[in-house]
Structure formats: C-alpha cells, structure tokens
Amino acid sequence: MQQVAADLEIDFKSEKYKDAYSRINAIVIEGEQEAYENYIQLSQLLPDDKEDLIRLSKMESRHKKGFEACGRNLQVSPDIEFAKEFFAGLHGNFQKAAAEGKVVTCLLIQSLIIECFAIAAYNIYIPVADDFARKITEGVVKDEYSHLNFGEVWLQKNFAQSKAELEEANRHNLPIVWKMLNQVADDAAVLAMEKEALVEDFMIQYGEALSNIGFTTRDIMRMSAYGLTA
Ligand code: Y39
Ligand code: FE
Numbered sequence: 001m002q003q004v005a006a007d008l009e010i011d012f013k014s015e016k017y018k019d020a021y022s023r024i025n026a027i028v029i030e031g032e033q034e035a036y037e038n039y040i041q042l043s044q045l046l047p048d049d050k051e052d053l054i055r056l057s058k059m060e061s062r063h064k065k066g067f068e069a070c071g072r073n074l075q076v077s078p079d080i081e082f083a084k085e086f087f088a089g090l091h092g093n094f095q096k097a098a099a100e101g102k103v104v105t106c107l108l109i110q111s112l113i114i115e116c117f118a119i120a121a122y123n124i125y126i127p128v129a130d131d132f133a134r135k136i137t138e139g140v141v142k143d144e145y146s147h148l149n150f151g152e153v154w155l156q157k158n159f160a161q162s163k164a165e166l167e168e169a170n171r172h173n174l175p176i177v178w179k180m181l182n183q184v185a186d187d188a189a190v191l192a193m194e195k196e197a198l199v200e201d202f203m204i205q206y207g208e209a210l211s212n213i214g215f216t217t218r219d220i221m222r223m224s225a226y227g228l229t230a
C-alpha cells in the first residue's frame with residue numbers, strides 16, 4: 001500500500017502543494033523544537049527521570065533536523081512565524097504549568113496531547129508523503145510512540161494523585177487541539193491528509209493512552225467530549 005501517493009498523483013512540485021507545505025512543514029519543525037524544550041524543562045521538574053527525558057529531548061532535536069531536510073528537499077521555506085502562532089495556546093499553558101511546578105499538566109500537554117497529535121499526523125502523512133519525507137517520517141513516528149509511552153508509564157504509576165489534575169488539564173487543553181486541527185485542515189487536505197482521518201487517529205491514540213493510565217471507559221468518554229465543538 002506504499003503506492004498511495006503515486007495513485008493520487010500528488011504533484012509535490014506544484015505551487016499549491018508547496019504553499020500548504022510551507023505551513024505544515026513549519027508546524028512540524030516548530031513542534032519538534034518546542035517538544036525538545038519541553039523535555040528539557042521536564043528533566044528539571046523530574047530529577048529521577050532526568051536521563052530518560054534528556055534522551056527524549058535529543059530525539060526531538062533530531063526530528064526537527066529531519067523535517068527541515070524534508071522542506072529543503074521540496075524547496076520550501078517553512079513559515080515559522082505562522083507555526084509559533086499555531087502552538088501559542090499549548091505553549092503558553094505548558095509554560096504556565098511548568099512555572100507552577102505542575103508536572104502532571106506538563107506531561108498531559110507534551111507527552112499525551114502533543115505526542116498523540118504527532119502520531120496521528122505522521123501516520124496519516126506517511127502513505128501520501130514524497131519518498132524522501134516518507135522515510136524520515138517512518139523513523140520519527142516510532143520515536144513518538146516511545147515518548148507517549150514515557151508519559152503513560154509515569155502517569156499510570158502516579159495515577160491516584162494525578163487524576164484530578166489530569167482531568168483539569170484535559171478540560172483546558174483538549175479544546176485547543178480541536179481548534180488547531182480546524183486551523184490546519186485546509187492545508188492538510190492539499191497534502192491529501194483528511195481531517196476526519198486525523199481526528200480519528202488522534203482520538204484512538206489519546207483514548208488508549210488514557211485507558212493505559214487507568215481511566216475508565218466512562219471517564220474517557222466524558223474527557224474526550226471537551227471542546228469537540230471548538
Ligand atoms: O513530540 C513531538 O515530536 C511533537 C512535536 C511534534 C508535533 C507535531 C505536530 C504535528 C501536527 C501537524 C498537523 C498536520 C496536519
Ligand atoms: Fe518528535
């Protein structure tokens with residue numbers, strides 16, 4: 001099934017494709033940069049996991065370099081200003097939580113929400129990517145599963161004392177994800193990535209993560225409903 005991009009006859013060199021790619025590629029580059037910074041901050045908040053978190057941060061900076069190469073390969077300049085604006089809501093909430101020492105909120109934002117968003121986006125992108133970007137993204141998405149796993153394991157171990165803060169952080173941050181998905185839907189469609197597929201993959205990853213951490217199906221239904229109308 002690796003022929004999907006060819007079957008769709010996507011023209012990676014068209015102005016329309018490159019224009020959309022200048023924003024999506026920037027989102028991914030900026031996202032990887034912020035993920036790098038977030039794991040550095042988490043390593044300071046969680047000294048027991050410092051080594052692991054530094055290792056994760058290094059993976060994020062490798063991802064950033066990989067996606068920068070994808071843009072160069074298509075002769076696209078990423079619109080980083082647009083991408084910073086795109087991430088401003090989650091970025092601000094992460095910074096505020098970090099300043100207050102709210103490590104559970106930081107983990108929900110980076111290791112659950114942002115990682116699930118990345119996994120959904122990369123899974124949906126891989127079959128419709130150009131050959132160069134597909135190889136890079138296939139390597140990256142494997143790492144993202146390990147980042148999600150870090151968050152799941154930590155939050156599962158500390159579930160009882162984290163549950164209320166997770167619910168609060170979900171309520172504040174999940175609506176932002178739906179707004180981000182709506183903002184990117186038109187550009188994603190130009191890359192042959194359907195919004196419905198992104199939403200479906202995100203909800204599967206996020207729901208599974210909440211379940212692994214210890215939430216009941218009933219909790220997950222309730223938590224997933226936040227912001228669906230954003
Ligand atoms: O942990 C990570 O590496 C995540 C930072 C990267 C975020 C990627 C965000 C992807 C959203 C792309 C939306 C395209 C439809
Ligand atoms: Fe990454």
Ligand code: FE
Binds near residue numbers: 115118144
């Ligand atoms: Fe990651």
Ligand code: FE
Binds near residue numbers: 168
């Ligand atoms: Fe509140």
